[in-house]
Amino acid sequence: xxxxxxxxxxxxxxxxxxxxxxxRLLAATGQAPPPPVLRAVDGVDLSVMxxxxxxxxxxxxxxxxxxxxxxxxxxxxxxxxxxxxxxxVVQLRGKERLDFLxxxxxxxxxxxxxxxxxxxVHRIVGEALRVHRLLPKNEIDxxxxxxxxxxxxxxxxxNRYPHQFSGGQRQRIxxxxxxxxxxxxxxxxxxxxxxxxxxxAQVINLxxxxxxxxxxxxxxxxxxxxxxxxxxxRVAIMYLGRIVEIGPASAVFDKPAHPYSAALIAASPSAARxxxxxxPLKGELPSPLAPPTGCPFHPRCEHAxxxxxxxxxxxxxxxxxxSAACHLHTSDNA
Amino acid sequence: xxxxxLEVRGLKTVFHDLAGAWPAVDGVDLLVHxxxxxxxxxxxxxxxxxxxxxxxxLIDPPGEVVSGDVLFKGEDLRSASEERLxxxxxxxxxxxxxxxxxxxNPVLSIGEQMCEAIQEHRNCSRQDALKEASRxxxxxxxxxxxxxxxxxxxxxxGGMRQRVAIATALLNExxxxxxxxxxxxLDVTIQSQILFExxxxxxxxxxxxxxxxxxxxxxxxxxxxxxxxxxxxxxxTGTVDDVLDRPRHPYTVGLLGSSAASASPGERLKxxxxxxxxxxxxxxxxxxxxxxxxxxxxxxxxxxxxxILDGHGYRCHNPVPEGSAL
Numbered sequence: 001x002x003x004x005x006x007x008x009x010x011x012x013x014x015x016x017x018x019x020x021x022x023x024r025l026l027a028a029t030g031q032a033p034p035p036p037v038l039r040a041v042d043g044v045d046l047s048v049m050x051x052x053x054x055x056x057x058x059x060x061x062x063x064x065x066x067x068x069x070x071x072x073x074x075x076x077x078x079x080x081x082x083x084x085x086x087x088x089v090v091q092l093r094g095k096e097r098l099d100f101l102x103x104x105x106x107x108x109x110x111x112x113x114x115x116x117x118x119x120x121v122h123r124i125v126g127e128a129l130r131v132h133r134l135l136p137k138n139e140i141d142x143x144x145x146x147x148x149x150x151x152x153x154x155x156x157x158x159n160r161y162p163h164q165f166s167g168g169q170r171q172r173i174x175x176x177x178x179x180x181x182x183x184x185x186x187x188x189x190x191x192x193x194x195x196x197x198x199x200x201a202q203v204i205n206l207x208x209x210x211x212x213x214x215x216x217x218x219x220x221x222x223x224x225x226x227x228x229x230x231x232x233x234r235v236a237i238m239y240l241g242r243i244v245e246i247g248p249a250s251a252v253f254d255k256p257a258h259p260y261s262a263a264l265i266a267a268s269p270s271a272a273r274x275x276x277x278x279x280p281l282k283g284e285l286p287s288p289l290a291p292p293t294g295c296p297f298h299p300r301c302e303h304a305x306x307x308x309x310x311x312x313x314x315x316x317x318x319x320x321x322x323s324a325a326c327h328l329h330t331s332d333n334a
Numbered sequence: 335x336x337x338x339x340l341e342v343r344g345l346k347t348v349f350h351d352l353a354g355a356w357p358a359v360d361g362v363d364l365l366v367h368x369x370x371x372x373x374x375x376x377x378x379x380x381x382x383x384x385x386x387x388x389x390x391x392l393i394d395p396p397g398e399v400v401s402g403d404v405l406f407k408g409e410d411l412r413s414a415s416e417e418r419l420x421x422x423x424x425x426x427x428x429x430x431x432x433x434x435x436x437x438x439n440p441v442l443s444i445g446e447q448m449c450e451a452i453q454e455h456r457n458c459s460r461q462d463a464l465k466e467a468s469r470x471x472x473x474x475x476x477x478x479x480x481x482x483x484x485x486x487x488x489x490x491x492g493g494m495r496q497r498v499a500i501a502t503a504l505l506n507e508x509x510x511x512x513x514x515x516x517x518x519x520l521d522v523t524i525q526s527q528i529l530f531e532x533x534x535x536x537x538x539x540x541x542x543x544x545x546x547x548x549x550x551x552x553x554x555x556x557x558x559x560x561x562x563x564x565x566x567x568x569x570x571t572g573t574v575d576d577v578l579d580r581p582r583h584p585y586t587v588g589l590l591g592s593s594a595a596s597a598s599p600g601e602r603l604k605x606x607x608x609x610x611x612x613x614x615x616x617x618x619x620x621x622x623x624x625x626x627x628x629x630x631x632x633x634x635x636x637x638x639x640x641x642i643l644d645g646h647g648y649r650c651h652n653p654v655p656e657g658s659a660l
Contacts, residue, residue, distance in 0.1 A: 059521040166609050196377040197548060201592035201605035208602065223521065226551075230594035230603070249599065267526040269551035270595055271578055276555040278530035281523045284493055 003086055004047035005217060006071070006104075006185055011080035013041040013066050036289045040066040042241035043080070045315070048185075053211065053218040055232030055249060057225060057264070061285055063241040065109075068189045068221045072106045098132065105178035109190035111170030115162040121148070122158040125176045134181065147176040150213075151206060168199035175206065179214075187219045192227065204231060225268040229253050234321075237261045240288055240296040243315055247322030257324040259301045295327065303328055337408070339509055339542050340366040340389070345402035347381075347388045349613070350395070356613040358384040358397070360566035363640060366510065369540040371533075373553030373574070375589075376563030379610055382546045385563070386512045389544075390427055391419055406510070425455040428503035432515040434495035437502070438487040444471075444498055445483030451505050470501040474531045493524035500531060507539055514546045529556055550589060554578055562586050565611060565621035572646030582646070582653040584626050620651065628652045 015038040019027070026032035041063040048054050058064045069075040071082060073089060082089040084100050092100055108114035115124055126144040129135050135143055145155055151172040162170055171191060178186055188207070192200040204227060210216060222228050228235055229249055236246040237258065245258040256262040263281040283300040286292055292299050298308040307327050315325040342364040348355040359381045366372050376382040388399050391411055404411040406427065411419065423429070431437055439447055448467035449460060458466075464483065471479035474497040487495055496516060503511055513532070517525040533556060536543055545557060553560050554574055561571040562585065570583040581587045590596055591604030608625040611617060617624055623633045630652050638649045 059523065168609060196610075197550070197589055198377060198592045198606040199609065201594075201603040202607070204594065205602050205605055208600070224594075225522070226594040230597065230599050232599075263523060267522040269522075269525075269529075269549065269555050271551045271554040271590065271593060272595065273555050274574060275558075278526050278533060278555075280527035280530045284491060284524065285521070 004083075005050040005085060006048040006219075007081075007083035008044055008046040008067070008071065009081045009083060011041055011044045011046075011067070011070055011077045011082065012039070013063070013070060013075065014039050014078045038288050039241050039291070040288060041070065041077075044238075044241075044243055046236060046243065046246075048217055048219060050184075051215055051217055052233045053220055053231055055228035055235040056219060056221045056238060057223065057228050057235060058238035059223060059264075059285055061288060062238040063288075064221045064223075064238050065189050067238070068106070068187050068219065071219060072104050072187045073101055074106065102128065102132065102134075102181045103183050104185045104187065105181065105183040107171075107174050107178050107186060107188040107191045109193055111167055111174055111194060112162075114174055115170060117162050120159050120161060121153075121165075121173055124162070124173060125180050128177070128181045132181075143180060144176075147180040150179060150210065151176045152202075166199075168195050168202060171195060171203055172206065175203075175210070179210065183216070185217045185219070187221070189221045190223065191220075193222065193224065200227070207231065225253070225265060226270075237264065240286065240291050242296070242325065244297065244326070245322075245324045246315070247319070247324075251319075251322060257318055257322065257329055258297075258326045259303050259328070260297045261324075263300075295325075338365045338405075339368045339370075339407060340364065340544075341403070341405040342389065343403045343405075345385065345388055345399070345404065347384050347393055347397060347399045349397045353614070355398075355400075357566050357616075358613055359388055361640075362402070362563075362566075362568055364544075364561060364568070366542050366544060368509065368542055369536065370559065371536055371543045371545060371557045373557035373560040374544055374546045374563060375548065375550055375553055375560060377548055377610055379613065380563040381566040382548075382563045383514050386429070386514050386544065386546050389512060390423055390429065392423075392429075421455065424451055424503075424508075425506045426508055427510045427512065428506070428508040430496075430499050430503050430511060430513040430516045432518055434492070434499040435487060437499045438495060440487050443484055443486055444490075448483070448498075448502050448505060451502050455506055466505065467501075470505050471498070473504070473535070474498075474501045475527065476501070493520050493527070496520060496524075496528060497531070500528065504535060504539075504541075508541060510542045510544070512544045512546070515548070516545075517552070518547065518549070525552070532556070550578065550593065551595070562589070565616055566613075567621070567649065568640070569622065569650070570648040576646040580646075580656060582656070583622075583648040583650045584628050584652075584654060585622050586648075587654050588625075620649075628654070 017035050019035045027034045044067060056064050070077050089100055122144045125147050126140045129140050129143060148155060153172050192203050220231055232249040235249045235252050236243050239260050245261045256265055281300055294310045295308040295313050298304040313325045313327050315323045317323050318329045345359055345362040346357055347359040348357045362385055374382050387393050389404055393399055445464055445467055449463040452463040452466055468479040468483055471482055476482055476497055517528050557574050560574050560577045561568045564585050570577055570586045588606035597603050606625050611621060619635050620633045620638055623629045632651050638651050640649050
């Protein structure tokens with residue numbers, strides 16, 4: 001067993017709404033309930049091997065974007081550790097911390113919001129190189145051009161501003177910016193969701209080319225199961241802040257073990273199916289402010305047993321390399 | 335052959351600016367039969383939404399419908415008075431938009447708004463209207479509808495709001511619903527709930543639906559027929575099986591190939607190179623030519639004319655041979 005290249009250990013992210021002095025006073029004297037805690041990510045263990053693509057899937061509000069931001073160090077976890085190359089990131093200082101921040105890069109969902117509208121493309125892509133003095137000044141231009149060429153952008157556009165590009169080209173600029181600092185690990189948060197289908201295919205192909213050329217590792221966050229299935233080696237499915245199933249992409253998609261995974265896969269449309277009789281999953285995602293007791297999926301689950309209402313299932317191995325958090329797969333009911 | 339519910343011929347909608355008039359919809363022909371679900375598919379800027387708005391004459395300046403016929407049950411909507419259109423919209427023809435907050439008034443309760451939609455078109459007491467509204471809500475799967483009627487749009491989740499918008503559209507049992515990307519902003523499980531309701535209602539009440547979307551997979555599962563739009567025109571139309579299984583237009587083939595489901599995992603997707611032309615810089619001849627692998631010399635000069643309207647039609651000088659593998 002090789003050592004994982006990147007690990008999340010028991011990561012939690014809790015948000016508390018800011019309370020006023022009066023609310024705090026009432027809470028302290030027991031006259032009002034304490035402010036509710038939103039558990040966006042509630043105890044996630046995840047390991048990523050070098051060179052693999054791990055897909056992270058879930059619906060809005062399941063915590064997948066929060067998890068991606070924690071992985072890149074943009075947000076700090078409330079509890080748990082982010083482990084990079086065998087070392088917890090919180091212990092890293094100075095040069096080592098900077099090294100982690102540069103080696104782990106993020107590609108954002110919205111190519112309109114993630115590029116500074118007042119900066120020319122070559123300055124956006126070269127900014128990190130300049131700020132961190134990674135290259136001597138006279139070599140930065142060449143490095144920027146190399147990154148732009150790699151993502152398929154015409155060098156004639158290097159002095160343009162973001163608004164002069166289409167959505168797909170902007171996403172290429174975002175990828176070039178991430179690649180400019182020679183990362184090992186790209187965390188991609190819904191990188192093609194804002195793009196048209198024909199442009200999506202171009203960007204997905206670009207992601208796969210870059211990975212092959214540079215031997216990159218990806219954490220690929222998306223709500224689009226078709227894309228995740230296409231690009232991922234392994235896939236993790238999230239529900240209400242927790243991972244409910246993880247395993248090789250083909251195995252999970254062909255034979256999902258968790259009822260939620262099964263429902264999600266059944267609900268995503270496919271061009272191969274015609275005039276389907278839709279069998280919708282009942283109910284909606286519960287509020288993460290008041291998650292159900294026991295298994296968080298039990299109010300929507302057709303297999304729910306009395307145990308599911310009381311005991312929260314833990315993520316455990318159900319086959320080599322595959323885990324699920326569901327009482328249907330708890331062998332001895334211990 | 336039944337009489338078509340909606341017949342559109344040569345519809346052209348332009349947007350004016352100082353430099354001229356740019357056609358967002360450029361000669362669209364459509365046929366919708368009663369009870370039929372038509373998927374109108376296209377990417378951003380293809381003119382699919384403008385087509386939807388043009389059908390009910392909801393184009394505001396600087397946009398203008400300049401030519402074409404829109405016949406709804408034989409009545410020409412282009413020459414209809416504003417009064418007549420108002421009485422048709424929300425009654426015989428209903429629209430559902432991508433963002434339900436656009437349809438719902440934030441300062442009126444759901445019940446208030448639904449009653450208005452009923453009483454605008456029919457003489458009925460408020461009590462009866464409320465009863466009908468509550469029935470409509472339970473039809474789209476909203477529990478405790480009486481209590482919900484007293485609530486305001488912000489008290490609903492996104493999926494619930496879209497269901498309220500759909501329930502409102504269905505109040506007067508319209509003959510035609512024009513739905514503009516109604517599930518694009520929703521999660522797949524919520525989308526499948528809404529597709530379920532729409533399909534059920536279309537089957538039960540015989541309402542025809544024009545479902546405008548960028549998602550071919552949704553169309554495959556929901557629609558009877560499909561029309562694929564590119565640069566303001568319909569480039570291919572036919573039954574879902576014809577268009578998705580035996581596509582002839584290179585753009586349709588490219589769109590299908592772009593979807594991740596068409597390739598095995600890890601394989602390169604068959605992408606369409608380039609991007610759709612902007613409305614002010616459409617190429618001469620066939621607008622898809624610069625991105626087309628099958629383009630001939632003739633494609634540069636002559637815009638291919640539309641083929642048959644009902645049945646499998648495509649606009650291409652050099653269509654993909656029948657039966658060739660995708």
